[in-house]
Every structure is written in C-alpha cells, then in structure tokens.
Amino acid sequence: MSVREVLVFPNPALRQKAECVTEFDDKLRRLVFDMWETMYISKGVGLAAPQIGVPLRVIVIDWEGSKRLLVNPELLESSGEIRDEEGCLSFPGIFEDVTRPERIRVAYQDENGERAEEAVEGFFARVFLHEMDHLDAKLLIDRVSAVKRAFLKKKLERKAK
Numbered sequence: 371m372s373v374r375e376v377l378v379f380p381n382p383a384l385r386q387k388a389e390c391v392t393e394f395d396d397k398l399r400r401l402v403f404d405m406w407e408t409m410y411i412s413k414g415v416g417l418a419a420p421q422i423g424v425p426l427r428v429i430v431i432d433w434e435g436s437k438r439l440l441v442n443p444e445l446l447e448s449s450g451e452i453r454d455e456e457g458c459l460s461f462p463g464i465f466e467d468v469t470r471p472e473r474i475r476v477a478y479q480d481e482n483g484e485r486a487e488e489a490v491e492g493f494f495a496r497v498f499l500h501e502m503d504h505l506d507a508k509l510l511i512d513r514v515s516a517v518k519r520a521f522l523k524k525k526l527e528r529k530a531k
C-alpha cells in the first residue's frame with residue numbers, strides 16, 4: 371500500500387484512454403486503496419487511475435464527505451448547464467471556468483463488481499464528469515476556450531522543461 375505519484379500535464383500517460391476493469395480482485399482493491407491515499411495526501415476531491423499512470427476505468431471521489439468509488443462508470447443521462455471553476459491535480463495551481471451539465475445519471479460498479487445507478491447534481495456531478503473525462507484522456511485544458519488552451523499549453527510545457 372503506498373502513495374503514488376500524481377502525473378502532471380503534459381505527461382503522455384494522461385492522454386492514454388483507460389480500459390474497462392474486468393478482474394475484481396486483490397490487485398484492484400490495492401489500486402483503490404492507493405488511490406484513496408494518494409487523493410487525500412494530494413488534497414484532491416477526486417482522482418482517476420490514469421492520473422497515477424494506471425490505464426483503468428477507476429475513480430475515487432470525496433467531495434465534502436460524500437465518498438464514491440466508481441469502477442467502469444457510464445454516463446446515462448445529463449441535463450442542464452452550469453459554469454463553475456474547476457481545478458485538477460494534474461494541473462497544479464490552474465483553476466478555470468468550465469461549462470458542464472448540471473444533473474447527471476450514472477451507472478458504475480464497486481470493487482466487487484456490484485452495479486449501482488445514481489443521480490447527482492451541482493458540483494458533485496461536476497467532480498464525476500471531470501474524473502470521467504480522465505478515463506477518456508480528456509483533460510481540463512480541453513474544456514477551455516481555444517485561446518486559453520494555447521496560453522495554458524505554452525505556459526505548462528515551458529514549466530515542464
């Protein structure tokens with residue numbers, strides 16, 4: 371059990387699409403445990419497995435005490451639109467306004483493969499959607515305007531050198 375390194379943009383592993391979890395075994399449970407530890411120590415409200423270099427569809431969320439483990443999450447429905455500020459552990463110090471659906475319905479599995487369905491809204495829904503983006507290799511920087519994206523990209527790539 372250990373805290374893992376959170377990968378920072380432009381690390382290419384963040385651009386790898388994650389695969390579905392098919393084995394609900396001890397290896398998955400160890401990954402989930404490490405993800406909780408890593409998220410808490412990094413003071414994040416959510417963490418997706420690709421952010422620690424593991425290309426699997428696994429997410430942990432703790433937003434104001436509401437904790438969720440999402441394995442193989444799927445977006446079933448979404449409605450409304452809301453703009454709010456968003457950050458990401460893979461973009462330290464960057465906070466950008468992003469427009470996202472206000473209400474969503476999602477299906478997911480737990481570490482034993484049990485399926486659940488849930489409707490969430492507001493900022494909690496935003497956290498779900500942000501983390502689900504990571505599974506499809508979509509990042510915060512892809513959700514901002516083209517001008518902003520070019521500016522951030524330059525700035526972050528320069529910082530990484």
Ligand SMILES: [Zn+2]
Nearest residue numbers: 457458459460
């Ligand atoms: Zn993120």
